[in-house]
Amino acid sequence: MMDRQANSHPAAHGGTSVERKSERELVVTRTFDAKPHTVFKAWSEPEIFRRWWVPEGFGITLIGCEMDVRTGGTYRLVFAAGETDTMAFHGKYLEVVPDRKIVWTNEEEAECAVTTVTFEEQGGKTLLTFHELYPSKEALDEAMQGSAAGLPAQLEQLAALLADIG
Amino acid sequence: MVQYRAASLDLSFAALADATRRGILEQLGRADASITSLADRFHMTLTGMRKHIAVLERAGLVVTEKVGRVRTCRLGQRDLAAEAGWIAHQRQLFEARFDALDKIILEMEQEEHDGSASE
Numbered sequence: 001m002m003d004r005q006a007n008s009h010p011a012a013h014g015g016t017s018v019e020r021k022s023e024r025e026l027v028v029t030r031t032f033d034a035k036p037h038t039v040f041k042a043w044s045e046p047e048i049f050r051r052w053w054v055p056e057g058f059g060i061t062l063i064g065c066e067m068d069v070r071t072g073g074t075y076r077l078v079f080a081a082g083e084t085d086t087m088a089f090h091g092k093y094l095e096v097v098p099d100r101k102i103v104w105t106n107e108e109e110a111e112c113a114v115t116t117v118t119f120e121e122q123g124g125k126t127l128l129t130f131h132e133l134y135p136s137k138e139a140l141d142e143a144m145q146g147s148a149a150g151l152p153a154q155l156e157q158l159a160a161l162l163a164d165i166g
Numbered sequence: 167m168v169q170y171r172a173a174s175l176d177l178s179f180a181a182l183a184d185a186t187r188r189g190i191l192e193q194l195g196r197a198d199a200s201i202t203s204l205a206d207r208f209h210m211t212l213t214g215m216r217k218h219i220a221v222l223e224r225a226g227l228v229v230t231e232k233v234g235r236v237r238t239c240r241l242g243q244r245d246l247a248a249e250a251g252w253i254a255h256q257r258q259l260f261e262a263r264f265d266a267l268d269k270i271i272l273e274m275e276q277e278e279h280d281g282s283a284s285e
Contacts, residue, residue, distance in 0.1 A: 051270055052263055143252070
């Protein structure tokens with residue numbers, strides 16, 4: 001169920017690897033079949049970025065996307081969930097190296113996490129690494145607990161399903 | 167490591183897929199309790215309660231300790247379930263994102279190949 005591509009080297013066959021690397025870090029990697037220049041463009045141009053950052057089926061739409069992707073620039077993304085719920089995510093670009101690297105802050109939290117995305121050429125393809133560094137173990141734990149809030153509902157569904165099977 | 171997480175997630179789901187067991191965790195969230203007192207509270211036989219506790223223990227959600235003739239239960243590493251669930255959620259999210267990005271990159275490559283730089 002959950003263990004699709006669950007190994008440490010899925011990049012070899014195009015899969016997405018997601019790991020909690022340490023008490024404060026989340027690392028996601030994936031290889032794309034294009035040169036870094038193209039992949040970087042998809043991450044740095046808002047009209048392209050907004051087409052893929054919010055996948056369908058997650059119940060969320062991106063209603064605002066302002067990104068000035070250069071060192072010292074800022075971004076602001078506004079998501080809508082349901083009819084009235086909106087969430088804004090904002091921060092600034094600490095470092096941008098065209099075709100190589102984007103580093104930004106996530107300032108909607110009191111203590112801000114820093115995200116680093118790197119693009120490495122490997123034989124005509126691009127190894128992308130998305131690295132999130134949380135300010136503390138507690139901050140990452142809290143992020144986990146927050147998304148675990150959806151767990152009880154899933155468990156209820158699961159219980160109902162198992163009851164049907166049983 | 168990730169396999170280990172996936173396995174513990176499955177165990178957690180199985181352990182939590184029972185209303186009584188979820189009730190036991192809620193109870194232990196308030197205070198540690200002996201198997202006997204839990205059996206009383208949930209109107210169950212001691213044997214029935216022991217089975218439930220064994221399932222929760224295997225999932226790492228409950229830890230038990232025997233002192234004299236009394237076995238006391240307390241909450242185990244609840245973070246385990248939260249972490250595994252969170253990692254699984256992140257994986258679903260990024261896989262969906264990157265699948266969409268794959269398609270777009272393919273289009274971009276195609277456009278470049280066709281010599282038209284416009285969208």
